[in-house]
Amino acid sequence: MTRARPLITDLLGGLVVTAIGVAGFVESWRMPRFAERHADPFTVPGLTPGLLCAVLTVLGVALILRAMAGRGGAVAIPILEWPAGSAQRMIFTIASVFLYGFVLFGNVPFLIATGAFIFIFTIGAELLNADRELGLLPLGVGALVLAIVAAFAIRFIFVSVFLVRLPG
Amino acid sequence: MDGFFQFLHAVVAIGLSADLFVVVWATLLGIVIGMIPGLTATLGVALVTTLTFTMEQNTAILVLICVYIGAIYGGGRTAILLNIPGTPANAASALDGFPLAKQGRAGEAMAVATTGSFLGSIVGMLGLAIIAPWLAEFALDFTSFEFFWLAVFGIVLCGQLTAMDDPLKGWIAGFFGLLVAMVGQESLHAYARFSYGISDLEGGFGLLPVLVGAFGCAEVFVVMRQEATHLVASKVGNVLGSALSSFRYAKTWLRSGAIGTFMGVVPGVGEDMGAWVSYAAAKRASKNPEEYGKGSTEGLLAAETGNNAAVPGALIPVLTLAIPGSAPAAVLLAAMIIHGLRPGPLIMITQADFFYSVVAMVFWASCAMLVLGLLLTRPLLYVLKVRREWLMGAIFVLCVVGSYAIAGRIFDVWVMIAFGLIGFLMRETGFPVAPMILGVVLGPILDNNLRRSLSISQGDPLQFVSRPISMVIAALVLAIILFSLPPVQRALGLVLSRLPSLSRKNGDA
Incomplete structure (x- = not known):
């Protein structure tokens, strides 16, 4: 440099x-x-x-x-310094974060928006990962389970335990 | 002696109540947060703050202090096993912790880090118990002039210390943070600055969305940009035996504890500088400085003692001056205000019980950290095996929901993402983020006290430097700026290099 x-x-x-x-x-x-x-x-x-x-x-x-x-x-x-993998991950991260924060959150029901975001983020980040160990099917199933569990868990903690009203 | 009994009473009160269970889970949560690369203590405290809204005041602050102490400690594990500091405060720990792990001494390194963190917290707690009441009494003499200078001093010093090689960028970050704090309705005339009729802007930027963005969302970007990390050792042994060996280095942990506490007290500087300065001092005082950086247990002990001692140290200005000593302490300050507590010079008069409760909270959190750290060494290794691709999505959702939960405004989510991008760009271009956050916290203090002072003095600048305390703080600000200027540094270097020859000449004469 x-x-x-x-x-x-x-x-x-x-x-x-x-x-x-x-x-x-x-x-x-x-x-x-x-x-x-x-x-x-x-x-x-x-x-x-x-x-x-x-x-x-x-x-x-x-x-x-x-x-x-x-x-x-x-x-x-x-x-x-922008190695190819780093640049791809950044573009993907910014795009998915913007999609969730500016478009989905508040406009789409929370469970659907959050589940969809976590699913897309996990699949996308893994596909861009050069050291990926999982095949497509286990990756898809795992990401789906994570998305559903995370969305319900976050909703339960904030809405039922801490009495926060979430949008959508 | 009254203070000591109040402290003992608070220790017993927590020890004999259900709060002891809170101490265990909150400290464990903090350790896990600190261990995960990308989750900093600031992010942890900020996110958990959003979960404490419905809790009772003291329980909420207990949870946050436990998370804070646990996270600063937990980051050391990541530094030792991944060579990546779990939080910025653990960067110095990686210098000797990682070489120790590569030598097959990961268990010893983690034991030393645990004991060091515990000793650091206890030394810091003693500092908190002794210095804070004295500082609070001293601060009762502060007027708007002193508070104005204190805010300027915090920004200038934080900018200098968080960007040692480039203080100019540190100061820019600090003044940018102060400017960010100017957005929204000011307190004297209720005029909405920089708002342009947008009602969301009239309320100003919330501290928590800014913090969660600059540290949490930015961290998601930083982690996803970096290459993946790999564990250097997945097997550990000899943990309990090594823990006791740390007590041999009494001078090191006492010195590091004192330095860490002092660095914590300095506004906005915090745990990472506590670790670095302690590490440098230990290396200078060591009989074997050549071992530092190659796997010195003493070096690791100094770094871990220094960063954890800075946590109670950072609470001293929070409680007595309402000025944060570090970024996580800034969140803690905001959380105290959200929970209806009023930190400041009057704390020892109006809320002395609360003050000693905080000291007791630090004590219990330190004990929990020691016990959990030593007993759960192996189970906690699984945390480091979680892949970032499976974690960062959920972390970002927590950032979004946490920012939204404070006021129920979508605008706060947008602010969080915007400051995430700003924080990311700042890190990428060499600007430190901590001074900006300190600026956002100190902005209202600086604004109110500057205008109040100008109104009292009717614009007479001499009154800003004619009172003894304000004169001293102003002189310190001037000295920091002057000694950062390259021509002054060069001139000083020249004078210092000529000193030995001058003294020799004088001796000859």
């Missing part, structure tokens, strides 16, 4: 931090001062976030300048 790659990551990170800082500062400045209520100017809502955003901007600019000067990169940057 060349030294330039971590520095590019730092440069991009610095840009994001600076952008957040500047945008936050502008928004803080636009917050009301409540002069009509004769509010103490030192208690206005935008004061603390404005100061924090100013500090964040300074730190972001410092990160950018450090990266441009070719310094830094002392900390390991794992995002630069």
Whole structure:
């Protein structure tokens, strides 16, 4: 890995931090001062976030300048290394997690949503696993049993024991 | 002496009640959580918090403390047998624990880790019992100026210590966390900041969904991204015999216990730094430093003592200042508030019984950890054989349901997933996550006390540094920042390297 790659990551990170800082500062400045209520100017809502955003901007600019000067990169940057298996697992994990968290949970009955997610996740993760020991049939049966048991167990613990009302 | 009797009373009260059963199952649950790679103590405490809503106050806190102590200890097993720390606090344990396991001494390593963790917890518990009442009394003199500086000090120090090689990223993470805490209705004018008319945002981001996301959901991503792990040893022996041998290193565990406790007290730093600093100090003081990293039982003992001593240490600022000493302690603080407890400087006046109950809880959790750790060494090995592909789906469901259960808002699930992605990206790009979480916790404290102080002083900055305590904390903040700057470090290095020659010249003269 060349030294330039971590520095590019730092440069991009610095840009994001600076952008957040500047945008936050502008928004803080636009917050009301409540002069009509004769509010103490030192208690206005935008004061603390404005100061924090100013500090964040300074730190972001410092990160950018450090990266441009070719310094830094002392900390390991794992995002630069993506072996094929790792990338496939990540794409699958993010896709399935989003499917459950944003689509299924709350819109589909809990038992069905949770059972389907755990079944799909287990099967998918095992199929992407290079060291898979189980054949397709035992894997499918095992994942199905896990999905049913986990969905019912989680529902029982939260709904019956801890009296939480779950959606769907 | 009153305190001692109150502590004894609390110990007996737990020992003679059904709570003793709670101690056993909660500590065992914590050990199992800590052992599973990807399940951290923070995630464990956060998830279990959602299960304690309907419990009685003291029982709920007892469960959480047992899970916390058990998880920090359980992670050591994974470090020894898989060379992967079960929790970040056990990273230093892998340095000597794994080589010991490879030499066929896994049982000895686990016994040493168990005794070390127990001794660390007990030293930390003594620190908690002695330091906390003193600190609470001292903190009664704190005004908004001191609390403001304490919040800044926590962020700056946590950012520095969790990213020793790159404090700039630690500070960015800390200030980002503070900014996250600004979202939602502020307390002085009831104005909803950064909300844009979205009612969910007006309530702000809940601490628990943020925590579960940044540590739990992010952990699911991290574990699935990594390659699979394999057990180095599935047979162990000589456990009980080796446990007693740890007592030989009295200096090591006393020193590590004291260091761990101190690192726990420092806001946001916590167990992993407790282990690393204890390990480094033990190596420096050892007669055989060359054995460290190659299977030194003393090194393993130092690391495990240090991380478990940090747990009671982290409770000291939680109870006396309402400022967390570590990430799991931040969840514990949130759980205490959810359960109607009010930690802070007044705790020794208004809730002294509760304080000594917490000390007794640490005592019982430590005892349970010792007994379970030594007796269940072989059965607990099966936990490490569970494949991540079969576990992570259910873990993610627990993260989702746990986040939802707090307020019954789907929005909290979205926040949890968003912070899971943010936490994952931060780790991947070298930003530490702990300062961000500390920032989210300290944000309201910093905001309220900054504006209150400015209002009192009518904007006079001198009043922020004219009171003795605030002056000392401000000087510490300045010193941390200054000594982190590369030009200052270079200049300091130059001066230090010239010191011997200067003293020689003076001697010659």
